[in-house]
Amino acid sequence: MLEHRPPDPPRTEEELLARVRALAGKTLGDIARPLHLRVPRDLRRDKGFVGQTLETALGARAGSRPIPDFWHLGVELKTLPIGKDGRPRESTYVCAVPVDALHGLVWETSHVRRKLARVLFVPVEADPARPIADRRVGRATLWSCDDDPERDTLRADWEELASLIRQGFIDRITAHRGRVLQIRPKGADAHDARATVGEDGWLLATQPRGWYLRAAFTNRVLDRHYARPAATS
DNA sequence: TATTGATCATGC
DNA sequence: GCATGATCAATA
Numbered sequence: 001m002l003e004h005r006p007p008d009p010p011r012t013e014e015e016l017l018a019r020v021r022a023l024a025g026k027t028l029g030d031i032a033r034p035l036h037l038r039v040p041r042d043l044r045r046d047k048g049f050v051g052q053t054l055e056t057a058l059g060a061r062a063g064s065r066p067i068p069d070f071w072h073l074g075v076e077l078k079t080l081p082i083g084k085d086g087r088p089r090e091s092t093y094v095c096a097v098p099v100d101a102l103h104g105l106v107w108e109t110s111h112v113r114r115k116l117a118r119v120l121f122v123p124v125e126a127d128p129a130r131p132i133a134d135r136r137v138g139r140a141t142l143w144s145c146d147d148d149p150e151r152d153t154l155r156a157d158w159e160e161l162a163s164l165i166r167q168g169f170i171d172r173i174t175a176h177r178g179r180v181l182q183i184r185p186k187g188a189d190a191h192d193a194r195a196t197v198g199e200d201g202w203l204l205a206t207q208p209r210g211w212y213l214r215a216a217f218t219n220r221v222l223d224r225h226y227a228r229p230a231a232t233s
Numbered sequence: 234t235a236t237t238g239a240t241c242a243t244g245c
Numbered sequence: 246g247c248a249t250g251a252t253c254a255a256t257a
Contacts, residue, residue: 046241092251
């Protein structure tokens with residue numbers, strides 16, 4: 001291959017899908033090498049390595065900006081770490097919970113629904129026993145939350161959690177709530193703090209939180225995809 | 234052992 | 246400081 005620099009962003013959805021199909025079966029080492037990306041020994045200090053490598057390989061340019069990875073296509077890229085059992089090992093971060101700016105939001109206009117409008121899920125082997133460079137990329141699926149059979153559950157979870165936050169109960173929310181969508185801490189550490197409005201209406205400090213899709217849910221997304229006839233080849 | 238809560242690196 | 250990319254590691 002003469003590819004020694006990151007590709008330009010894909011111009012069309014078809015181009016993006018063709019690129020991601022071409023990655024299926026390759027290892028992270030195969031993908032990182034021509035991009036001159038060093039593969040870390042473990043992910044403890046490089047937790048974003050897999051996602052960032054796939055972004056680069058596919059031509060995403062969003063970086064850490066709050067826009068979709070493929071802005072012009074309206075597509076968000078998410079890698080799914082797949083265990084030996086073939087199921088996602090981890091939940092999937094969606095976006096930050098606007099702990100102090102949820103007023104006036106409904107599901108239709110929520111950040112969660114917008115972020116999940118079109119997601120390209122790319123499964124990647126994540127057996128801890130396998131060296132990172134040897135982990136293979138699987139077949140991707142382009143998914144839309146509005147088309148998912150569990151979309152009503154997604155909405156119901158969002159509405160329940162958003163309602164609790166509006167009522168000032170954010171500090172009473174744990175990751176146990178929500179059947180498919182949950183809220184968990186998402187910050188530098190447990191001492192990270194942001195302002196919010198408490199039960200009594202006063203400002204108080206709380207941990208920053210994020211919306212996450214449960215691993216059991218993304219597992220069902222993959223199941224449904226692979227149960228279908230193969231996409232046009 | 235599945236899940237929750239904590240944590241890490243980087244860019245702007 | 247906040248958003249991006251997530252996985253780690255203690256706990257239930």
